[in-house]
Every structure is written in C-alpha cells, then in structure tokens.
Amino acid sequence: MGQLDGKTALVTGATAGIGLATARRLAAEGATVFVTGRRKDVLDAAVAQIGPNAVGVQADVADLDALDRVFDAVRERGQGLDVLFANAGGGEFAALEDITWEHYATTFNTNVGGTIFTVQKALPLLNRGASVIVTSSNIDVKGSPSFSVYAATKAALRSFTRSWAAELVGRGIRVNAIAPGPIGTPGLRGLAADEAGADALLDGLASGVPMARLGEPDEIADAVLFLAGKGSSFVTGSEIYVDGGASQI
Structure with missing residues (x-):
C-alpha cells in the first residue's frame, strides 16, 4: 500500500530535477501523476521514467491557454485533484545595473504569474483535504548578489502561500511551501x-x-511527499526549508 494510493497529483515543471524526482516519488506511492513540461520530447522521456502512473501534458505555465489544457486533462479523468505541486519556475543571474524589463517580466511571469494561475485554475478540481505545495527557495529570506529578481519572486510565493492557506482552510485544503537550498540539478x-x-x-x-x-532532488521529493500526505495533516501556511541548514544556522 502506497501513501497516495487512489490519489491524483499534478506536478508542474516535471521534466528534470526536483519536479521529475517528485513526480517519480508520488507515482511510486500510488498516485496518478499529471506532469507538465514545455518540450514534448523531454516530457515524453520524463513520463517514461516515471512509469505507467504518469500522464504528460505539454504546457508552459506562463501560457494561460496551456494551463487550461492541463486542467482539462485532469478534469477528464473525473477524480479531481488531491495533490498540486506548483513547481515550474526558473531564473538567471543579473546584477542590478544589468536587469532589463525582459529579465524582470519573464522571471515574474513564470515564477509568480505561472504559480498564481496554476493554483487558481486548480481550485474547481481540488478535493476536500487536498494539499497544495509551492516551490519557493531558501533565498526568499536571504540577500543574493545578481539574483535579486529571482529572490523577489520566491519571497512573493512565500507570501502567497500564507494568504492562500488562509483563504482555503475552510475547504479543508492545506497550502504550504517547500524551500530548497542549492540542489544538484541540471537547472x-x-x-x-x-x-x-x-x-x-x-x-x-x-x-x-x-x-x-x-542537496539531492530526491531529498526535496521526500519533503514534498510529507506535505502531500497524512503525516502533515495539521500543517498549513508553513514553509519547510530543505537546505542543509544554509538559511538557519
């Protein structure tokens, strides 16, 4: 018996790194896992790695029409959604004097806008007791030269996590954030x-x-599984730092 037998999960940005490791873990625990990625060939390869419990939907979370396709696929299954891991995101280095409008807009549209509208569009499908998990970063409480725009997006997501937890608690939906430190990923x-x-x-x-x-991607997947399952049933509005102590000691 897996911890998530009979559950339905969605992991965005699941073709590599943290997203792929988490999708594998949730599927191994019995969940049917919908996964997204921007490139079809890479997405297909990820689905093959995750196994028969995976359903791939090509999508960029910054594209609202693409997000609609993702949730149409989940809706067609008819089981609602029990776990949402809003993980897709990214960033690039840019010192203050080098920040361009494009750099700012692209980073915020993907990390903040993509997460907002992923969670918003999931609302009609979230079952009572569902768990929403947002990928923040331990950089949300630290200063980081040449990474300020990315850090600001993650601080915004931490704030949204608290507010959404307050909004959705009446539906029995928990919202938490996971804050990785430096993780050995291709990204x-x-x-x-x-x-x-x-x-x-x-x-x-x-x-x-x-x-x-x-850190290793599988170590983040372990923490996401905790937030997805019954072991965290009294946890909402929180942020779990998985960073080897980098932000704490």
Whole structure:
C-alpha cells in the first residue's frame, strides 16, 4: 500500500530535477501523476521514467491557454485533484545595473504569474483535504548578489502561500511551501556559462551549506511527499526549508 494510493497529483515543471524526482516519488506511492513540461520530447522521456502512473501534458505555465489544457486533462479523468505541486519556475543571474524589463517580466511571469494561475485554475478540481505545495527557495529570506529578481519572486510565493492557506482552510485544503537550498540539478548547473563555471558555481554553493554539500532532488521529493500526505495533516501556511541548514544556522 502506497501513501497516495487512489490519489491524483499534478506536478508542474516535471521534466528534470526536483519536479521529475517528485513526480517519480508520488507515482511510486500510488498516485496518478499529471506532469507538465514545455518540450514534448523531454516530457515524453520524463513520463517514461516515471512509469505507467504518469500522464504528460505539454504546457508552459506562463501560457494561460496551456494551463487550461492541463486542467482539462485532469478534469477528464473525473477524480479531481488531491495533490498540486506548483513547481515550474526558473531564473538567471543579473546584477542590478544589468536587469532589463525582459529579465524582470519573464522571471515574474513564470515564477509568480505561472504559480498564481496554476493554483487558481486548480481550485474547481481540488478535493476536500487536498494539499497544495509551492516551490519557493531558501533565498526568499536571504540577500543574493545578481539574483535579486529571482529572490523577489520566491519571497512573493512565500507570501502567497500564507494568504492562500488562509483563504482555503475552510475547504479543508492545506497550502504550504517547500524551500530548497542549492540542489544538484541540471537547472542549477545551467546558471553558469560553461562546464568549468558550473563546477565552480556548485563548489561555491556547497561550501556555504553547513552540511557541506548540495542537496539531492530526491531529498526535496521526500519533503514534498510529507506535505502531500497524512503525516502533515495539521500543517498549513508553513514553509519547510530543505537546505542543509544554509538559511538557519
């Protein structure tokens, strides 16, 4: 018996890293997992990795029409939605003097707008007792040179988590945030211009973690599973930091 047998979940941004690891974990626990990604070939490969409990829907969360297609697919299954992991997002380095309108708009439209409208469009499908989990970041309580726009989006998501938890508590729906620290994902390596730069970036980030290493995507998946399941039934409006102590000690 899995922890999520008979449940339906949606994981956005599930083709790599944290999203893929979490989708695999939720599926392994018995959930039917709808997963999204922007590129069909990469999405198909992720669905194959996740297994027979996965349903792929090609979508960019910053595209409202694409989000409608995602929730149409969930609606057609007829079981509602028990777990929503609003995970899709990203960012790039830009020092204050180099921030452009495009950089600002793209980052906010994806990380903030995409999350807002993912949760909003899920509302009619969320079953009583459903769990909504938002991917924030431990950077939401820290200053980070050249990453200020990304950090601001994550601080916004932390605030939305509290407000949505207050709005939805009457429906028995819990809303929480997960705040990863530096996690060894393709997206993190992709922040650097080349492989040598990526190695230096990851080494530098690991050195700032009290546990002296990067986290693994599966470690975030474990925390998401906790928030998705009965073990967190009295937890809402909270943020769980999974960052090796980087924001706490």
